[in-house]
Every structure is written in C-alpha cells, then in structure tokens.
Amino acid sequence: MATFKYKALDQQGREIKGSIEAESQNEASAKLRGQSVYVLSLKRAGFGINPFRWLLTLLSLLKPGRYTSPKAGDKVIFFRQLALMLRSGNTLTQGLEISSEMTEKRTLQRAIIDMLVRIQSGSSFAAAVEAQGRMFPPVANRLIASAEMTGELQLTLERLADNLERSAAVKRQLMSSLAYPIVLVLVSVGVFLGLTLNIIPKFATMLEGKSQELPAISQAMLDVSAWMVDYGAMTGSIFLGVIFVALVFYTTRPGKAVIDRLLLNVPLIGSSIRISGMAQMGWTMSMLLGSGLTVLESLRVMKAITGNMRLAECYEKAGSDILAGRSLAFGLQQRPIPVMVQHMTGIGERSGELEHVMTELGKYYQQLTATRIKAMTAAIQPVMTIVVGGMVAFVYIGFFRAMFAVSAG
Template sequence: MAVFEYKALNGKGKKISGIIDAESTFAAKLKLRQKNIFPILLNRIESNSIATNKESNSFFAGFRLFSKVSSAELSMITRQLSTLLSAGFPLVKAVATLVTQAKSKNIKKVLSRVKDAIEEGSSFAKALGLYPNVFSPIFINMIHAGESSGTLEIVLERLADFTENREDSKKKIQASLAYPILMFFIGFGVLVILLTYVVPGIVNIFSDMNHTLPLPTIILISLSFFFKSWWWCFVLAPFVLLLVLFSVRKFEKIAYLIDSFLISLPVIGILLKKIIAARFTRTLGSLLDNGVPMLTALNITKSIAGNMVIYELISKACARVEQGGELSEVFSQSSAFPYLASQMIKIGETSGELEKMLEKTADLYEKDVQTAITKATSLIEPMIILVMGVVVGCIILAICLPIFEINQLIQ
C-alpha cells in the first residue's frame, strides 16, 4: 500500500493538507472524496524520502538532524499508542490511527511506512529500526523486549515516562542556565559597543589636546582600537573553537584526553561525573526493567555515554559481565565513575534488585545535578553583574581621569 501527501479543499472550501494511504492514485482520490475532501495536489511519497539505515551513513546524513522528531512529540505518540493497545486496538490499526493524529509531516510519513512494514509481516521493532534518525536504539530494543514478552503496551507506557522524565530534566537544566547565559551575552555586547563606538568618540577629544594621558586612559584607547579593528575575531572565535573541537574529537585518542581532562577538573568534573552517572543508571535501569538482556543494554548505554573515558569503562564492564563477573567490580575501581553510584549498583546486584537500585541512583544524581546547577546559577548572576560593574567603572574612571587633570591645569 502506497502513501500519498495531498493538498485539498474541504466541504467548506478551506485549504487543508495531510497524508493518506491507498493502493493507487485513483484509490487515494476516491478515498478523499468519500470524506468530502477534494484534492488539488496529490503526490506519492517514495520510500527513500525518509532516512533509512543506508541513508543514515551517507555524507548528507548529518544535514537531516533538523528533521528529527522532537522528544515531546515522540513521547506523546508513544503514550497514545500504549493507550490504544490497552484499549484493545490491533497494532496496525493503532499505528494507522496515530498517522491521522500526528502533527508533523515527518512523523506522519514515518508512521505510515512503519504501518506498511508491519502489514508486510515485519515485527514492530524491526519496522522502527528502519528509521534510526527517529527512533533511538533504546526505543527499538525496549519495543523488541515488549513484543517478545507480550507486554508491549506496558513497555510503551514506560517508554513514554522515560522520555518525558528525560525531557523534563533537560528543560529544567536549560531554564536554569538560560538567564546567566543571556546576561553574559548582553553584558559582552554592551562592552563591545562601548569600546568600539562610545569610547573612540570621547577619546578623540583628549587626543586633540596634546596632553599626556594617564595610564588607564592609554590602556582604554589601546583596547578600543583593538576591538574596533578585530571585532570580527570575537564573533568568529566561538564558531572556530567549536569546529576545531568537533574535528579533533573524531580521533579517539584526542577525544579520550579531552574527556579525561574535563572529568578531572575540580568543580566541572564532579558535575560531569554526576550527569554521566545519572544518564547511565537511568538508561540501563529502564532497559533491564523492560527485559532487555544485560549485554545488549550495556552496549546501548555505551553508545550514548558521551564521554570516551566512560565508553571504555562500560566496554570493560561488558567484558567482565560476559565472563560471569559483576558490573560493580569495574565501576568501583575507576575514579571516573562516582563511588556512591558503584556501591549502589553493588547493593542492587547482591540483593537481586539491580533495576530498582539503578532507578534510585538516577533519581539521586539527577536531583544532585539540578541542585548544583541552581546553586551555581545563583552565584553566576551576581558575579556577572559585579564584573560588568567593575569593567564599566574602569571605563568611566579612564575617561574621567584626564578630565580631572585638565581641570586642575586650568585652575
């Protein structure tokens, strides 16, 4: 069955657009007219219009990042699907219902293709696996575990909770950092304007007087000329730095050294360790709780570690578990992983409640991270104001000093 994208007029003459599945173009038009919709434009959506595994490895795959489905929309669809399955809907009909309810065209196309794949005899997890740009390995493996155990609707509900909790944590951190970052950029912008436009106009007055200027004023004039000549360097510097970091991280040894340095820093390093521990324990706990095998779950968490030191640590843990050892043995021997987290994992392994202990560990470190960021931002805000006050005060002093000297000479 093919999928068509249409632009049409409804019974009231209003322009509408959407997606419909049908055997042919004629069947699609007939189906629309039966719904009192009159198509103006009808285009068949080819299967290669959505990124597949093969496409995701191509040169242009990176440019499709902006077409990814948002976490909020994916969470909503997951919860709706869980509700429909719990209400007794067959999987194909439930997915078809979501196609009509989805808001973005991208998810409509993906769901339509997933429905077609299921109708052709593919499993739900395998159908989702065709679209790695939309569905993460965590999502696909949990769906596979739910299908295997016959608890798909329960797994979908847990997936929705997992996605929502992760999104909430991300939004809280972003909200905490938004105001200090905004203040920094506003302050920096004001400083650049002062040094490039305001100060040169005032300083020209002193230059014409042929009077020896105080040292603070000379420094201010030098800074002003420097900013006026090289302002573009300050604009390009952050982008160049990000590009360089992104390029060098492709080399594993360099990426390992950078990550090792970051987690060894006094304050930032401790915070990074807590963030990584929260992400690792939350993901691993959710996967194990939904029936995903330990080695598969560890390999998935390894791929989302975001830190080469932790990546290698999880790789060692995989090897140890495969040999019949305990997970906590590897983590307790490394300073890159919080000691408390490794001890809680050990307690979970000993008591046979590893999944619950992982969830508790994730809750603990997520709260710690949020508290630490809130405290840091409460200190950063007055620090930015203080620094800006000192800088502006120095500029005013450098301008006023020659005025005071000239005034004394006149008297």
C-alpha cells in the same frame, strides 16, 4: 456598482445569506426591503479585510509546525497512545493506523505508516522501529524486541514513554544550566566590545592635542581601546576560526572523544554533564532491567544512547569486565563515574535489587541536577555582575580622571 453581503430574515423568519449589487449601502438596504426581508447585517464585499488576521488564518491552515522534526514530546505521545489502544483491545496494526491519523508531525506520520506497512508484510514491530533509523532512540527497538517475546508490549511502551520524558527533562535541565552562563558571557563580551570600539575611541579623539599627562588608569583605558581597534578584528577572526575548527573536529569520532573527555574536566560544565549522565543511566538501566534485558545488554544500550563518548567508553569497559566474570560495580570503578554510583551498584547486586537501586539513583541525580542548576545560577550571577560592572567602572573612572586632569591643566 458594488457588491454587498447581507444576512437577513425572510417572511417565514428563516435566516438567509447572500449578496446584492448596488451603488451604495442605502440602495442595497432599500432593495432588500423591497424583497420583503428584514436585514440583520449588511457590509460591502472586499473591504475590511485584516491582513494580520488573514495571515493567521493562512498559517492555521498550512500548519507549518507539522513539517518540523518530531520532538521528544511527540514520540512520548505516540508511545502512550499506542499503549492505550493496545490496552483497549486494539491490535498493533489497528493502533498504528489510528496513531498515523492522530499524529500531526508529517515526518513521524510517515514513519508510523512505514512501520504499519512493514508489519503487514510480516516484519516484527522491533525490526520496523529499527528500520526508521534515528527517528526513535536505540533503546526503543531493544525494549520492543524483548516485549514481543514476553508479551508485555503495552507495559514496555509505557515504560519507554516514561523514559523519554525523564531523558528530555534531564536534557532541558542540562541545557538551562549551560545557557545562563553562556548568555552572561556573551553580554559581557558585547559590553566590552561596545566600550572599547565605540565609546573610548570617541573619548580619545576629544583628548587629542592636549599636552597634559593623563592618570595611569585613563592611559590604560586608552591603550586597551587602541589595541582593540588595531588588532581586535584579527583577534576575533582567529578566535572564530579556532571555534570553527573545534566544531569540525567534534564531528569526527576521534575529535568527539577528545572534546567529550575535556568537557568532563571543565569546572561547573563537567560536573553538570556527569550528574545528568548518571541520572540518565539510573532511569534507563532500571527500565531495561525491568523489561527483561540482562545487565550486559543494558550496558550495550547505554553505550549507544549516551551522548558523551567518555561515559560511553565507561559502559563499554564495564561490559567487558562482566564478560570476564567481574561484577557491574567493579566495572563502574572508573574516574568519571561517581563513587556513590559504584557503591550503590554493589549493594544492588548483592541484595538482588539492582533495578530498584538504579531507579533510586535516577531520582537522586535528577534532583541533584536541578539543585546544581540553582546553585550555579546563584553563583554565576553575582560574579558576572561584578565583571560587567568592573568593566563599566574602569571606563567611567578613567574618563572622569582624564577630564579632571585636563580641566586642572
């Protein structure tokens, strides 16, 4: 006996669903007609299951994305939602409670609930945010602490969301500018290794026992391939070892300071890091100054959130110069800081519109980052095409010259 699921209409025209046991589909249909119902659909239970559809259904129920770390976009949505709820008349605790229900990422949801519990226990919102560690950027608790004193929490949350969006956009632009040349270099290395370790050795085997003298380019091709076969593994191991040591060294504070300083001097990469850093400084300083923080406090926040330690050292020195009675423009007169930033900062200080000047600097350097990415992509593509094409041409010319030499002999 098999089980069949059906959908039918009873004598009153109502739709009914159920299952029935029968030897075949025809027998099941006959049984249902005997019950004075009109069969709409009838199918055997347990068959026709699509494994792919079942897997998609399972993933939609489990939602594995909920367990990943929250991205900048998740935090932007949280701050915007909270600002909207405060604007609508909800209290902070009500806003946090609703946000915890609307947030999909479990890590962020736990952080919101923890902040809610702390606030209900008498903690300030800024202290609750700071207690979440690296969940939120250091600038968040500084801004929120200032907003709690001035009563502009809703406006500050909106500014914070805007700043996170801009910072994420600058990082995406920077990563895209670095990703393209890295991919091209990896492709070039892959082509070179494939030619020297796979194709050319087979060609060299064909030429064994030939007494003819090979052309210079063909002999050079065979020599390079032979060297790679003999010493390539050792050279690759040393190279990977150096990379590993450099990465470990970069995890230490002295190592990060040294490597960050070196990166600023690397062609193309250094200028991209410097330009994106100035975009971040412009937007963030504008937001901090507009939220009521002093220039010195803003520089301390910039030092904490800046990824490149050399730029962080510049902000620290600028803060020390301000404590000594000097201007911000004087403090920013350091080598990694562009001259334009120094001059514009001085103009903003003299005119009393430093916040506006920082906003304009953020806009300018963010646009410059996008322009630089396009220019760099346009410059690198033909160069790498020539490099890869040159390697392939070197192999094929050497191959055909050797074949002509052997044939002529």
